[in-house]
Amino acid sequence: MWKTIVRRFLIMIPQLFVLSLLIFFMAKFMPGDPFTGMITPETDPARIEELREKAGLNDPWYEQYARWMGNAFQGDFGKSYTYKVQVTTIIGERALNTFWLSLLSAFLLYLIAVPLGILAGRYNNTLFDRGVVLYSFISYAIPTFVLGLLFLYFFGYQLSWFPTGGSVDVKQDPGTLGYIMSKIYHMLLPAITYALLGTTAIIQYLRTEVIDAKTMDYVRTARSKGIPMRKVYTRHIFRNSLLPVAAFFGFTITGLLGGSIFIEQIFSYTGMGHLFISSILSRDYSVITALVMLYGFLALLGSLLSDIIMSIVDPRIRIE
16 A cells, blocks of 8 residues: 555656646736836836846746745745745645644534434435435535525624634733634534535435445345344445545545635635635735645645545455
């Protein structure tokens, strides 16, 4: 397995190289540049041109790309034009917030989806099953920004149960219990929103797997031996039905890290998604390119993690 993992990581290198080319050219094709927003009727055009020359934006594209890739290999993705700090510093600060939000979202997602999917499959064609299917259809159809705005309006502004922005109360001192509780409090509403919208696939997979498993030969054999149905479900059906869910676990984790852009923007949560949108609006090339490269790496890593997890939970499978 270790040889396969190393080989997969080596394959990622040319994939990330191609991705870097695409990112670089897409960033250059964006209208304007990081200094466009500084232009006012009182701004001296010569000063703007001087800043562009100093930043190397007037150099040929291949020189800019070579310089960017050379620095990136050394862990230097440049300096943010907006925040005036190193890109790795600003992303590192935001990535921690996104990580904790993703962790809480994943916990709530599986806490909701796994019981609903299993119970809907066990008691299929009942009123409970129809309710779960209806919920799945609604959560699949409703856009992220619609549910996010509704939750923000009712639970944030109308009921005042949750904060309407930020990731922590600025009055709390870092490292204290109050600071930790404030972080969790600010994450709850975004995490619940993301979890409710992400349960559809897991519920449908589990429901279908449980329904199909009830007709399998090994279940009939277990029942013919007089094993109680409760044990048949816990020892055979449920365990085998969880295999497809385990296969998507790697994608779920990395997808949450890179896919919470809309949630963070709606709830003004200061994570990587919020940083990505603000960087696009301000044309902060250095931050944009670094974030997209990170998202691409997470997508490739998610595929590898899913294969590894699947091979662990099912000994019959070995990644090649």
